[in-house]
Amino acid sequence: MNKLLNAAAIGLIATLATSASAEVIHATWGGGGARTLGEFVQKPFSDQTGIETRVVEVPNTAGAVRSPTASQYNAVTVTFFEGVGLSGTDLLEGFTDEEIPEVKNLPPEVVIRNEEGLIVGIPTYFAYYGIVYNSDLASAEDFKSWKNLADPKWKGKLAITRPVYAAAYDLTMLAHANGGDAENVEPGVETLKGLIANALTTYTSLAHMNTLLGTGEVTAVPFYSTRVWHLQNEGQKNIKIVIPEEGGLMLAYAVVSPKGAANREETRQYLNYLAGAESQVAVSVEGGGIPTNNTAKLPQAYLDTLGTTREELMKQMYVPDWKVVWDHHEERINMVEQLMSEAAK
Template sequence: MNRFISAATGVLIATLATGTSAEVIHATWGGGGARTLADFVQQPFTEETGIRTRVVEVPNTAGAVRSPTASQYNAVTVTFFEGVGLSGTDLLEGFTDEEIPEVKNLPPEVVIRNDDGLIVGIPTYFAYYGIVYNDDLADAEDFKSWKSLADPKWKGKLAITRPVYAAAYDLTMYAHANGGDAANIEPGVELLKGLISNSLTTYTSLAHMNTLLGTGEVTAVPFYSSRVWHLQKEGQKNIKIAIPEEGGLMLAYAVVSPKGSGNREETRAYLNYLAGAKSQIAVSVEGGGIPTNNTAELPKEYLEQLGTTREALMAQMYVPDWKIIWDNHEERIDMVEQLMSAVRN
């Protein structure tokens, strides 16, 4: 009863503060990220503005935007390349630079815009794709280049992600490592074949891969920096990540607003808050990411845990043309599926 009264009182206070009962509903993936968003972004935002907020967990965020019921959400977190894909549709609300003033502090190449130049995606943080390894079985020197993944000495000791991600992330990164780019992925095909040949398994979930790395069943895998951070935080200090000499693949995560969702002014204020340094620092420190806001100053303790600085990481990141990747995504998924079938048979 007391908890109900407390919650009701909070809603009343927020309503009185703004003169409205409008609520901003943010859809994202379930788990720790959703809790971080609620506790370290939405709670302080509501305290500062009086605008009520709520997190809703969904299994497929981009699918939620494309759903006929998308307007029930005011904000949705998507992967960057999905956000780029959605920017070419009429599914997203657009905002001017004046409406999102914090955009001036974001790298232009990671702000998602539609054909009219309006902002349709706010990059809230980034992680990166590197080579994650169990350092009881290997070390960073083993993975100085992405090309090392094709070395026959790793036969049966690596893992690969599903084709939907391998087509967007692996194939793109390997093409870059061999002199190609997002438009010319042919140079990456042989390296991808080598990884497939060396892979013990195709992992089906992040939890699955965490287990394989932790038990040593898999020595190394192209994987996400944020997952390494979480594993180390949970006590698995033998899981490390290497950024090869060709760079790591920068993976920004963006928040979009489905068109027709309502509460536009409250949503605009919320998106601007997400673009700001304060919220991005909170998300990064609690979730193992890196702010996209150029004015964000990460705490010394967090930088020590990362073992580097934001500026140093940015200098090592490869940022491909995600529009080209999206436009060719289905075709490349088919290619990767065929490669996996051919190499393993």
């Protein structure tokens, strides 16, 4: 009898140990987004499923996926174009549509798949890239078109991001505004040159840009809708965003799972939860984003802070072929660096 009891006890301990180790660790950038993820996504998921979750803050999420130690994370948030780039590697775990049933409610163009058609990236929300301006110094009418950024009257009054993002975001959007696309960015080069010539500075962080806009050192900048939402929530009502007539650049953020990470089943459940309306509404309302899930219903109070609806925003979004953007990324970074270097002479 004692032997049987001992065996049962050992089995129970082993089961508990396995259960306790079944933790989903999610790596993302530091700051408010990490806190929102932990409090408004992971806690409800853990309460519903009993699966332990944890947020880990890292400075470079795509770099974390490429690291030899990537398997320590079960999920990693990356920018969409980085997720598309990673989809062509053997670094991501793939899931079938049956394993992620919520995928049926996501726009197909923002679900990241590998060459075998497996899901390797879940889009959890999107922001957009528009023209952000200080309304004490300019108006929405001043930036009805992306081309207005090249107007010489803004000399020394604008800002631009670092080449790694300017190549992917600014150049791509300016190409579209001038009749090009992700494959043919040449039409956007002249406008980009004008923007660079008008730029007072190349901003190095979101906090840096927030300060420049708030103090009025910079009048306008191509920037992120989520940052405007946060600034306005903090009381800076003179910081506004306009979507030019050519549209805004849709920027989805995706969650990927490094290949070889433990607890695949728990991770699968977590990814499906991230794809669902409940988590996407929560993270959007707390972070200023827009759900990618088509069934998500945003509270009216939150829509009032946005000043529009999800449906209306979607109509104004430009979604380029991010695979093409990624495939040409290095050469376009070099191009932007050269343009900036020439402007500085």
